[in-house]
Amino acid sequence: FDTWYELFMLICSESHKSDSGCSLKTDPYWCHPPGLTNGEVTCHSPRGRAYRSTLGTRCQMSCDRGYKLLGRRSIMCLANRSWSGTAYCRSIVCYLKIFITSHSYWPGIIKSVQFTCSLIATLTGVVNFIHCYYFVITVVFYLHDFVFHSVRRCPELFPPLHGYLSCSSDGSNYGAMCEYHCEGGHERRGVSSRVCQFNRSWGGDPAECVPIEIKADVKTAPALLDQFYEKRRLLIVSAPNMSDPDYQLQNIMIQKADCGLALRHVTVIELLGSPPRETGRIKESLLQPQVIEGLRISRSYFSMVLLDELGLDRERFISPVGSDELFSYIDSFLLDEEEREKLELRSDFCD
Known part of the structure; x- marks a missing residue:
């Protein structure tokens, strides 16, 4: 499927053909229209310009000059009538204090x-x-031996386990802001950033990076896919059964590439067999039969579908693919520049 919206609507139409409640999701005001003080919200709906906040609408957030965006840069209207995230614009303030101890010069x-x-x-x-x-x-x-400015510093801020920090200024000056980021397979728990305050202490409490908890026992495909939105990429492997030679070969290569997939934030979903003996799993966690059917991926032959973090279908493979070829495609077309730089720093992490 090209978009999350198409997947939602297809599942909705198949499972609620006689249910008038499903049509409510085409309401042009399914989600409350988003606003952004000191910024601009640009929305695009799969249903056209008249639908600015219907299900599947995606909005880009940007701030006016002199303001910095904190929070999600892109949000989407979800099935629960809420947006996938929030953001606000914070004023950028520069402080310059000059203290002169002598005026003769x-x-x-x-x-x-x-x-x-x-x-x-x-x-x-x-x-x-x-x-x-x-x-x-x-x-x-x-x-001339003057005291130009007095630098107030906060104690060194340490990155969380399985994560790292990106800081403005030199990382500890008054007014510096440090943002928390987590490595693949982990998500942030706590504040997204902390600011060095005038009293030489950091605002807020330290955040931590915890393993992403995927609930495989959900009842619908959208509920499963929502857990990966803007967090993880998906590699969906399907085959008629476990004895399929292409599946067995691909399974061996995926096991060897497990570390590299984790660094690239890729989760593998396996779909095997046909009803009533179909099997779906994420590692050791089994998927519900209705979720397997809801993904709408054929298991009559071997295939792999690669989805990006927005749920877009980016590539399909009909034969086993080695890790080098798979990583090359992901690095070239799915990773942004910042992710490539971090991946380069961890080039020997999986050796």
Whole structure:
């Protein structure tokens, strides 16, 4: 299926043909219209422009200049009449405090700053005078033994187990913000970020990265797929039975590639056989028969379907694929630049 919405609506139409309640999901106001103070919300619905908040509508969040987006950049209207996440725009405030202990050199300092910044502008053709003044005054004050600014620092913030931090500034200055991120197979529990406060302490409590808990005993395919939305990619392997030679070969290669798949945030779902003996599982957890049928993937022949984090069908394979070929496709077409950089740093993690 090309989108989560199509999957929802197909399952809905098949399982509720006589149920008028299903048609409510086409309500143009299925979810409350989203708003974003000091920002902009751009929505696109699979049903057209008249449906700005119906089931399956996806909205992109962006902030005005001078504001930073905290939270989800993309949200979707879900079947439970709520959006898949929240966001808000926080004002970006820069603090510059200059403390001067002696004024005898002040005229000379101003003259030096003006001369230096003008020289930079002459040589480069362009100069940001605010940044230039900040830099040159810092140097001049240092040379003249002035106290230019007092840096307030917080204690070192350590990354969580199975996670890492990305921080602004140098990571511990007053006003610096550190965001928590979790590695593949784990999700954040707690705050998404912490800010170094004026009292030299970090706001909020430390977050932790815990293993993602997938509930395999859900009753519908959408309920299963919702757990992976914007968190994990899916590799769905299907075959007539466990003795299928293509399945057996692919299963061996997947077991060897388990570490690499985890680094790329890929979860494997196996679908085997036909009713009444069909089997579906995620590792050791078995899926309900109605969930297997709801995924609408044939098990009459071997195949693999690769879905991205938004649930989009990105590639299909009808014969076994080695880990090198599979990883090459994922790295080239599914990972963003930041993920590729992190993957490069962990290149020997699975050796």
